[in-house]
Amino acid sequence: MMNALERRSTFALSSIFALRMLGLFMIIPVFSVAGQAYEGATPALIGLAVGVYGLTQAILQIPFSLIADRYSRKPLIVFGLLLFALGGAIAAMSDTIYGVIIGRAIAGGGAVSAVVMALLADVTREEQRSKAMAMMGMSIGLSFVIAFSLGPWLTSLVGISGLFWVTTIMGMLAISMLLLVPKVTRHHKNFQQGYFVQLKEVLKMKDLNRLHVSVFSLHLLLTAMFIYVPLQLINYAKIPLSSHGLIYLPLLVLSLFFAFPSIILAEKYRKMRGIFLTAIGGIILGLIFMIFGFESKYILLLGLGLFFIAFNVMEALLPSWLSKAAPIQSKATAMGVNASGQFLGAFCGGILGGQLIMLNNTAMGWGILTVIAIIWLIISFGLSQPRYLSSLVLRLPETKQTDEWTSQLLAIRGIEEVLVMPEQQVAYVKVDKLQIDDTARQHLTHLLGKEVVI
Template identity: 50%
Template sequence: MNSIEKRAIGSIGGIFALRMIGLFMIVPVFSVYGSNYAHATPFLIGLAVGIYGLGQAIFQIPMSMAADKFPRKPMIFFGLLLFAIGGIVAATATDIYGVIIGRALAGSGAVSGVMMALLADVTREQQRTKAMATMGLTIATSIMLSFALGPMMVASVGMSGLFWLTAGFAVLAMLLLLLVPTPVRVLKHNLDNKSIGAQLKEVLAIADLNRLHFGIFALHLTMTAIFVIVPHQLGEVLGLELRQQGLVYLPLLFVGFAIAIPFIIIAEKKQKMRQVFLSAIAVMVAALLSLTVGSQYGIGLILGLGLYFIGFNLLEATIPSWISKKAPVANKATAMGINSSSQFLGAFFGGALGGMLLNQGVMLSWGLLGGVMALALLLILPIAQPPYLTSTTMAIPKQADLSAWSQQVMGVDGVDEVVVMPKDGVAYLKLDKQKLTDNSRQLLSQLNQTKLDI
């Protein structure tokens, strides 16, 4: 990776981490501490956990579609501002309805898809899976870390303190956004002339993208439901107090990482993404079904959760990369937005479902979640391997007219996308080598003012 990619991954990863920790610190403790709010019921407690996902699901798509037409960074800043305001509203709430409103407001700052699209803009194709896998692992690490931090901190700062931390993390994320490179995209087709309906229709017509959207929906539905249910089970089966439960989550996370990383490398290097992806879903189905029969015992509960985390890490790492490869170049943020919308819609239904399952038997709870993942496996099974393109870096000539030069590059056969970073003096080209000719390579070398090895 070059210095621009490292800076982008570090900054965007930091933004994701701060948002996820702020969001998920609440999840493992709210099913217990949420009952202290006025008017709280099991359903409303689950709704307060999941309502953030509903806000994200509603606003991800319009914000991401707009980000395909307008600069991405200002939209991310606006989303982080809403996230901070929502945290403040929840922190000052005295009843469960105030918490629900705050969480819903925070959820309206729906910029996960925009951030993934921005990351795709500033990373080369051959580094894309590594970058997206880093984001996926960052998200998974942040979630697990938040599950450890929330129980440890809630006794001293209370639920209000956790919500104040959420707002503070959002402000820090705004500062990190300043470090992210600011790209200028150059496309073959002018998206400004497309209606919103046509833009959305083009993305929704791609069957494999829809399969990925359902996959992320099922993943986050089960994950959110699990962490509404699991705190009570860890207390009943292992006798762990809430503040001790992070000692279970973190080792499982690290073991899951150690097992998942080699398969992520295989998925990209050996072009086996489909096989790894479907295997990960199958592992999650097996994990949830094993919890159906074995979660009443300590070893069964730990092994089942460990298997689930392995599959979770694999899907979190591969889905964003797959979306970036398969999505139309001009509608990349729209595709990412639909996927993020599906993700958070799953979190919403998972929170509500987890609340309803709190008073149900464990076999019914785990069996139902296992059925959701089994359905996902059946629906996703026909998916094809993603396209494997490549990228190269070109130096921008010092005296060049940037607009004219980038349009010249874009007009070369085999060039699908150009992302220009004027401050850094470089441009990334997304290439389809099957369409490149000797003449194309010669033209690109002339525009680069030195021979390109492509």
């Protein structure tokens, strides 16, 4: 079970993700029409205004995450959210499409997705990580559905500039959520190296690269599907666009009943690789249903339901697996590369979704997406089971300096990282049980003054 600190931190950091995504997603269903009112607007520039956010996100995730592995994560998140809010304000005050493009680019400059995930990994124990990541994944999916429902309604009330102001407000609210997250000081075995060497080392790890391919493929398929499927829901299921949010929301909620047990199985019984590959299989099965049954309302919804279940499992497992597989001293860097893959996947998925509509062959379109998912599955078969660490929750000593205490802990074989929360007077000690031997247990018992069960 999560402790109170983990629940509070997970809620706060998930809310930061959800508030950012809500502000961004509300623009998507309305801007292709409302954006035509801007001076100088053309279809290409309207598309650029929507997509430039993802492009700057993809470019800047890695620099932000490299810095986050050297310095405190919370100030970086605040800086990124301020950029996000500033970009929304610039877009809100713009009369030309170029001003909107500049505002969206600046908002995308607050590329702190990976930093937020790294902070969540810091403040949760290894055994609770998948649950925390699952909640964050759910918050993203829920914000997507709510945004597509709220966007048109809010635009009718406050206009497109008002919608950008809502984005700014949400950015400021997200900053306030950081007050709920404890201050964390990270201590680990020091492997000091240059930024480019650190990035190069991360990019050389084959399993991490397979996870980067996975997040790229997952968000390519998701974005392409959300561009491709609305017309089919209208034409074949006879569901009007204004009601699509009412379809996505129940499917998302239903998927939670399947996703959470899968995540618990993956973590508790160390079946992460098997659940991961099964989820990709679920995505393929959902797409196959849509190849052959898109003309049937119920088969189309069944295919969407399978896709949502598998997507939510993957959305939770990917960051959890990444945090296990990444070198501890380069955790944010690995998450930054992964986040860049996510945004590039969404960018490519948007382009692909438009091309699929132009095919005028619905079955072939779903077939192309299925082939992409099958290639993804083949690549993922090379994944090895991740390393599983355990967490000890210890009170900070009253008689020793914290830095001296953490140094002594890190000198013990099998102790990988110590995360200190001074305000709560506790530390999370991350342990590799396979590395702990009798000598290490004796050293740990001597240091703590009591025997610890590991």
